[in-house]
Amino acid sequence: MAEMVVKESKGKKGKGGKKAKKMSTRVDLTPMVDLGFLLVTFFMLTTTFSKPQTMEINMPIKDDTVKEEEKQAVKATHAMSIIADENNLVYVYMGIDDPNPIKTDYSANGIRKILYEKVREVDNLTVLIKPTDKSTYKNVVDLLDEMNITKVKRYALVPVEPHDMDIIKKLL
Amino acid sequence: MPKVKIPRKSTLVDMTAMCDVAFLLLTFFMLTTQFKSDDPVVVSLPSSISEIKMPDVNIVTVTIDKSGKVFFGMEGKYNREKLIDKIAENKNITITPEQKRIFSLLSSFGVPISKLPEFLDLSQEERNKPGYQTGIPVDSTNNELKEWLKFAKIVVYETDRSLYVSQLFAIKGDGSAAYPLVKKVMNTFQDKTLQINKFRLVTNLEAAPPVQK
Numbered sequence: 001m002a003e004m005v006v007k008e009s010k011g012k013k014g015k016g017g018k019k020a021k022k023m024s025t026r027v028d029l030t031p032m033v034d035l036g037f038l039l040v041t042f043f044m045l046t047t048t049f050s051k052p053q054t055m056e057i058n059m060p061i062k063d064d065t066v067k068e069e070e071k072q073a074v075k076a077t078h079a080m081s082i083i084a085d086e087n088n089l090v091y092v093y094m095g096i097d098d099p100n101p102i103k104t105d106y107s108a109n110g111i112r113k114i115l116y117e118k119v120r121e122v123d124n125l126t127v128l129i130k131p132t133d134k135s136t137y138k139n140v141v142d143l144l145d146e147m148n149i150t151k152v153k154r155y156a157l158v159p160v161e162p163h164d165m166d167i168i169k170k171l172l
Numbered sequence: 173m174p175k176v177k178i179p180r181k182s183t184l185v186d187m188t189a190m191c192d193v194a195f196l197l198l199t200f201f202m203l204t205t206q207f208k209s210d211d212p213v214v215v216s217l218p219s220s221i222s223e224i225k226m227p228d229v230n231i232v233t234v235t236i237d238k239s240g241k242v243f244f245g246m247e248g249k250y251n252r253e254k255l256i257d258k259i260a261e262n263k264n265i266t267i268t269p270e271q272k273r274i275f276s277l278l279s280s281f282g283v284p285i286s287k288l289p290e291f292l293d294l295s296q297e298e299r300n301k302p303g304y305q306t307g308i309p310v311d312s313t314n315n316e317l318k319e320w321l322k323f324a325k326i327v328v329y330e331t332d333r334s335l336y337v338s339q340l341f342a343i344k345g346d347g348s349a350a351y352p353l354v355k356k357v358m359n360t361f362q363d364k365t366l367q368i369n370k371f372r373l374v375t376n377l378e379a380a381p382p383v384q385k
Contacts, residue, residue: 037194046205055374
């Protein structure tokens with residue numbers, strides 16, 4: 001493997017005068033290549049190539065001095081509540097008192113389809129994301145992501161209220 | 173028929189080109205590499221279609237693992253040195269220069285402040301032993317995360333005033349972490365004394381679904 005290739009100079013043309021043997025300058029590079037690729041492999045395996053992506057989120061400023069009347073109310077017809085519950089289930093209802101809440105999931109044919117429909121039907125749709133205490137962080141990120149996918153312009157992360165649980169009770 | 177002599181060819185190949193390629197790649201990887209930080213916990217991030225990259229400098233990350241422990245991490249060795257100074261000053265703990273040096277090398281940690289000096293005296297293996305780091309308390313009665321964030325915000329602000337400080341805080345949560353804890357962390361961010369209302373959620377990239385009309 002690691003032999004040096006030394007070419008002997010064949011020609012002995014010179015009649016007189018001893019000439020020093022010409023040594024080849026070629027060096028076997030195989031070990032160097034080995035070393036190079038070893039290091040390449042090392043760096044390839046240890047590197048974190050892609051930086052993680054982030055989702056930016058703006059939360060409303062918590063300010064107790066704002067009076068209840070000054071808060072911007074959402075029209076009931078524009079409001080859509082999404083309740084994230086345990087076992088990856090989602091409940092959706094419109095307005096304040098929807099007689100027909102929907103039970104669905106996080107698939108493309110589930111919540112996304114409903115959102116697309118509602119975005120088309122309702123102007124200024126405002127989505128209220130209400131994760132219950134049994135939901136996971138993934139559920140919340142998924143819902144926020146759905147907002148980006150379906151291009152819902154106004155949405156908020158709000159705590160779930162007993163009233164919400166009453167509405168979805170019959171679906172539980 | 174006369175025998176056709178096949179001239180013996182040398183099996184030696186010129187390695188120069190290959191060597192060039194190898195070292196070119198090596199240089200590339202050496203320059204682009206960022207070593208994986210030895211986080212005390214592994215989190216499996218949820219995925220989203222968001223393509224905003226995480227900034228490199230001055231970012232402050234709060235990690236939530238699936239068992240509900242909260243870890244705190246800050247980028248930058250000098251920032252961490254400043255941070256530990258401020259914490260030591262305000263929380264009445266004494267930090268030796270050696271402990272400070274070790275702290276400045278920690279990418280993320282999760283111990284209560286009272287246990288911090290003891291924690292920094294341990295060896296790296298002992299520190300990263302699963303179960304040793306119990307997480308930073310975030311309860312309403314004892315919210316140490318708030319203290320860390322408060323001083324981190326000051327440190328970041330001292331380093332670079334031009335930065336949009338509020339965008340430098342990120343939550344790196346495990347997908348299966350329970351939401352109430354995440355809510356607690358978010359509420360800590362939004363605490364009146366901190367006012368971090370704009371922050372980031374670290375996610376993995378997933379392909380965006382086709383646009384529906």
